[in-house]
Amino acid sequence: MAENKIFAGARVRRIRNGLSLTQTAMAEALGISPSYLNLIERNQRPLTVQLLLKLASVYKVDLDELQGEASGSVTQLREIFADPLLSGELPGDQELIEVAEAAPNAAMGILKLYRAYREQSSRLKDLSALLSDQGHMAALSDARLPMDEVRDIFENRPHYFARIDEAAEAFHTQLAPGDDLAGALKTWLRKEHGLTVRALPVHVMPDLRRRFDRHSMRLFLSERLSAQDQLREIAMEAAQIALPEAIAADLEQLAFSTGEARRIGRFELARYAAHAIMMPYGAFLAAAQRAKYDIDVVSARFQVSFEQAANRLVTLQRPGASGLAFFLMEIDQAGHRLRKSGAQGFPRARFGGHCPKLNIHAAFSQTGQVLVDRVEVFGGGEFLVVARTVEGPRAGFQERIRRTAILVGCDAAHATETVYGEAPLMTVAGGTACRLCERRGCLARAEPPVTRPLGLDEMVTGLSAFDFQ
Structure with a gap:
């Protein structure tokens, strides 16, 4: 050999x-x-x-x-x-x-420098959030992907787009769908634009939710999608055809810095427009107020999913006809942030959303159940928070289910205006994030606060591995 x-x-x-x-x-x-x-x-x-x-x-x-x-x-x-x-x-x-x-040795030096860079970057972001909470602005230079830019813009502004909502409401009235919005949209697409909709089995389209074939003028949808998610895909296609001026006008106001960010932003606005077609503003606001913002009730009323109804609640901020100022957060089981939005911008400084005590994390152990808590944030502020898991596209045999959790919240002062505030609630002592929270004796603390030195006392051991002075 x-x-x-x-x-x-x-x-x-x-x-x-x-x-x-x-x-x-x-x-x-x-x-x-x-x-x-x-x-x-x-x-x-x-x-x-x-x-x-x-x-x-x-x-x-x-x-x-x-x-x-x-x-x-x-x-x-x-x-x-x-x-x-x-x-x-x-x-x-x-x-x-x-x-x-x-x-x-030089390679090891590069590794150490990079670890230090990531740690300092994380600490600077935490300190920036702390300064923002105190009313100061702190500009940080950081390498951001286009998706990061899109998320920051959508999180920091009210999640309401007037032009799209008005155009979608007018389009829904024109359709006059009755109780079959999906059928009305398919009929409109076929008659007005020669576009047909067809669901394909998983083995034909294994990796896609949807695909629009311009040559045959067919919109293909995956059978993995629930009826509600298929409806949203159809509504998104209709929105991009029927509401292009409204989407373009609202997109222009967001001032994205790159073409890629603009493309992602346009997709998000098309998704917003789809929800506006599925749940017209005036009718949805009236139904939500009658049901005291019971998400399950309004989702049944409009034949949409819990996730779709929850996302629509956040948009009810039309001047002169607004609902409660809800905010929303969606995460996966690993804790990755998938979506944040707010009727007045997501309350990052006041609420944070990164506390491990929040019921959005507990929701994964009680799938499909609605969990409601009152959260007292360290430093001031109380919120009513509603959390529940939602499931993504149907999984095949030997595939794991795509499951995420949604948290919908509002200021606790408005709790009694909702169905969720009618019963006695468990009060959770939380914080915006471990690194910004100075609450002592917290069993759930995952990181030390950046504002305090660690309490390295060999004679005393606290409830957390990250005790501080």
């Missing part, structure tokens, strides 16, 4: 430098010429079996050290260079391997 060639010049040079030897001295001890050792160190000659044994015998070198690769460092370096700041710098892994092999 042909033996594998071992090129380990950087490691041989590292051994020689560690022993403070010249190339001549090491070559003499190994029984080779200095020029040949120089070629080995430059990876122009491989190490032979005889040389490996000689190195192990003369310098007590572990053969694994010479034959192994710095795979761990390469993996960590690869993660670093996947950061948006550096993602376009390296065409492949070869340079990373060369860095890890030739300069392992």
Whole structure:
């Protein structure tokens, strides 16, 4: 069997430098010429079996050290260079391997610097939120993806778009759908634009929710989608055809900085328009007020899902005809933020939404059940919060269900105006986020506050691993 060639010049040079030897001295001890050792160190000659044994015998070198690769460092370096700041710098892994092999100490220095950078970036964001809470503005320079820009803009403004809502309400009146909005939309698309809608089985369209074929003028929907989600996809297509001026006008007001962010923003506004068609503003507001904002009741009234009705509640802010100022947050089981919006902007400074005590996290252990709490936020502020899990597209055999949780909240002062505030509620002592919360003795604390030094007292142990002074 042909033996594998071992090129380990950087490691041989590292051994020689560690022993403070010249190339001549090491070559003499190994029984080779200095020029040949120089070629080995430059990876122009491989190490032979005889040389490996000689190195192990003369310098007590572990053969694994010479034959192994710095795979761990390469993996960590690869993660670093996947950061948006550096993602376009390296065409492949070869340079990373060369860095890890030739300069392992430098590679370790890069790893430490990157960890410090991420930690400082996180702390700066926390401090920025704290300053914002105190009425100060703090501008942070950070590499943001287009989706981050879109999220920031939608989270920090009222989630109400007047032009789209008015145009959608007029379009719904024109349709006169009765109790079959899906049928009315399909009829309108076919008669007015020659566009037909067809649901396809999973094996035909395994990776897509929807696909519009311009050549055949057909809108294909996945059978994975529930009837309510299929309706939203149809309504989104109709909105982009029937309400282009309204969507474009509201999109222009958002002033996105890149074309990609603008494209994502347009998709979000089309989704907003679909909800406005499915749940016309005036009718939905009247129904929500009659039901005291019972999300299950209004979702049944308009034949939509809990998630769709919850998203619509946040938009009820028409001047002169507004509902309660709700806000909404959606997360997955890993705690990733998927969506935040608010009738007056998501209350990030006052509510935060990152406290592990919130019932949105407990909802995953009680799927499908509506959980209601009153939350007292450290530093002031009380909120009524309603949480429930919702399920995404249907999963096939041996696939995990896509399940997320939604939290809908409002100021606790309006709790009695809702059906959820009629019964006695459990009060949760929470905070905006662990790093900004100074509540002592919190069993759920996951991080130390940035505003206090850790209480490193060997004689006293508190309820949390992150006790502070």
